[in-house]
Amino acid sequence: MKYDFDTIIPRRGTNSYKWDTPEEEGVLPMWVADMDFRTAPAVIEALQRRVAHGIFGYTKVPQAYYDAVVRWFGNRHRWQVDPRWIVYTSGVVPALSAIIKALTVPGDRVIVQTPAYNCFYSSIRNDGCEMSANRLVYRDNRYTVDFDDLEAKAADPKAKLLLLCNPHNPVGRVWTPEELRRIGDICLRHGVFVVADEIHCELTYEGHDYTPFASLSERFLMNSATCVSPSKAFNLAGLQIADIVAADEQVRRRIDRAVNINEVCDVNPFGVAATIAAYDESGAWLDALRKYLWGNYEYLRRFFEERLPQYPVLPLEGTYLVWIDCRATGIGSDDTALRLQKEQKLMVNSGTLYGPGGEGFIRLNIACPRTLLADGLERTVRVLERRRD
Ligand SMILES: Cc1ncc(COP(=O)(O)O)c(C=O)c1O
Known part of the structure; x- marks a missing residue:
């Protein structure tokens, strides 16, 4: 592919709301809706020209x-x-x-x-x-x-x-x-x-x-x-x-x-x-990004089908935010999100944040290199595969 969405670009220490809000090291943030990819090359070049002025x-x-x-x-x-x-x-x-x-x-x-x-x-x-x-x-x-x-x-x-x-x-x-x-x-x-x-x-x-x-x-x-x-x-x-x-x-x-x-x-x-x-100037980059994001979604969906089939993943028609039905945990979405954070250092959004109808769900931001997504899913499975306790 002409554009690289696979390289992991460290964001900690860049005043990133998503990455620098957690104080502990080793936290994987899949919450705030921004992406862990560099923007389109033409955008970076335009900004560099503007900075140089x-x-x-x-x-x-x-x-x-x-x-x-x-x-x-x-x-x-x-x-x-x-x-x-x-x-x-x-x-x-x-x-x-x-x-x-x-x-x-x-x-x-x-x-x-x-x-x-x-x-x-x-x-x-x-x-x-x-x-x-x-x-x-x-x-x-x-x-x-x-x-x-x-x-x-x-x-x-x-x-x-x-x-x-x-x-x-x-x-x-x-x-x-x-x-x-x-x-x-x-x-x-x-x-x-x-x-x-x-x-x-x-x-x-x-x-x-x-x-x-x-x-x-x-x-x-x-x-x-x-x-x-x-x-x-x-x-x-x-x-x-x-x-x-x-x-x-x-x-x-x-x-x-x-x-x-x-x-x-x-x-x-x-x-x-x-x-x-x-x-x-960046339509082609955007199309490549959409393909990559779709690949991430397919990866996640298959992962859930094989390893966590009791948790329905909603079809993703748009956005890079995946909505997952976690009612099978039996502990509510706030506690599910808390456990993911405490036990596996994975930050996701609890469905309750989104008001009526959000209880029982979590939201996962999949706009990241696939290896990070795979890491996040392994962390998820360690918490979600356990029976209620
Ligand atoms: C539906 C929706 N509207 C608005 C925003 C935020 O927009 P802005 O950062 O331009 O204020 C978001 C960010 O996630 C969003 O999902």
């Missing part, structure tokens, strides 16, 4: 940045974005928080399809709103949307927004156009605005194409704001940059105002340079 003053976002975003979504995802719809900000979580602030008043309800990315809950709380849970249905080793429940939740006059996660963290679904249409129609019927967090959109696997929610119809476009970033796919989370795409001018003005009020309207020179290089 040596002056890192306040940053103006150039036309080339907007062009890169527009070209990428047009060519890669068949979604024609008008550059005027784009509001840049310092991350998807700051984006979500600003959108909630812009479009709700304290006491309003925000619908979340649970289990869901944990920061959704804090953003809703921080803006003084209440979370309304539309629990995903887990049946036959698959998650689907409970549309009747969504209809009921959306009909609540206090429900103003739906936080849609597409692809979904942590359950790994890539919502189909049909599912998105049903979700979008329900929201339109009840005047609920859709906030689509599509940060994981580049990381999808064969047979599960990503459909931008807003690309499905003009009405969905006008009733939504989409949050995207190259940060997950190109491993740039520390560079803190993201885009909000909002076509409705009134809505966009309010969002822009909230982005300013929250003081998240500035980005840094590295984020800009990296985004342009990622979108303009």
Whole structure:
């Protein structure tokens, strides 16, 4: 393969949240959602050029940045974005928080399809709103949307927004156009605005194409704001940059105002340079990465089938976060995660972090060289293969 995803690059001592949070030596972190791979060569080169300049003053976002975003979504995802719809900000979580602030008043309800990315809950709380849970249905080793429940939740006059996660963290679904249409129609019927967090959109696997929610119809476009970033796919989370795409001018003005009020309207020179290089020059690297990640998932799935068949692994349609049903431990997911950490120095996320429906599951980040994954799985088996005690 032209790109190397196999070499283990030591990250301890680099102020990595994922690797340097544990104080003990020898801990294998498979929790926080970043990758243990170097980013694409073109991104590294662009950053090196920017560093060599040596002056890192306040940053103006150039036309080339907007062009890169527009070209990428047009060519890669068949979604024609008008550059005027784009509001840049310092991350998807700051984006979500600003959108909630812009479009709700304290006491309003925000619908979340649970289990869901944990920061959704804090953003809703921080803006003084209440979370309304539309629990995903887990049946036959698959998650689907409970549309009747969504209809009921959306009909609540206090429900103003739906936080849609597409692809979904942590359950790994890539919502189909049909599912998105049903979700979008329900929201339109009840005047609920859709906030689509599509940060994981580049990381999808064969047979599960990503459909931008807003690309499905003009009405969905006008009733939504989409949050995207190259940060997950190109491993740039520390560079803190993201885009909000909002076509409705009134809505966009309010969002822009909230982005300013929250003081998240500035980005840094590295984020800009990296985004342009990622979108303009790194498609082939991304495709190689997706193949490698799929290989990791297949490895994990086979491992569980052979060694831990009592623990169902959910199909991975998108993201590099694998959701595993650990109810057979009989001890709950917090204790399972604690045991993995205490007994085997393996850090995973307990399902309870993701709210209603998360109990009994763990989330494993598989974006690492395969040898590290194999190490993590051996550590897992030593804890999970034991009978309940
Ligand atoms: C669904 C989702 N949204 C947002 C984020 C974080 O975005 P950012 O780092 O740009 O704030 C994550 C990180 O894991 C995520 O999974």
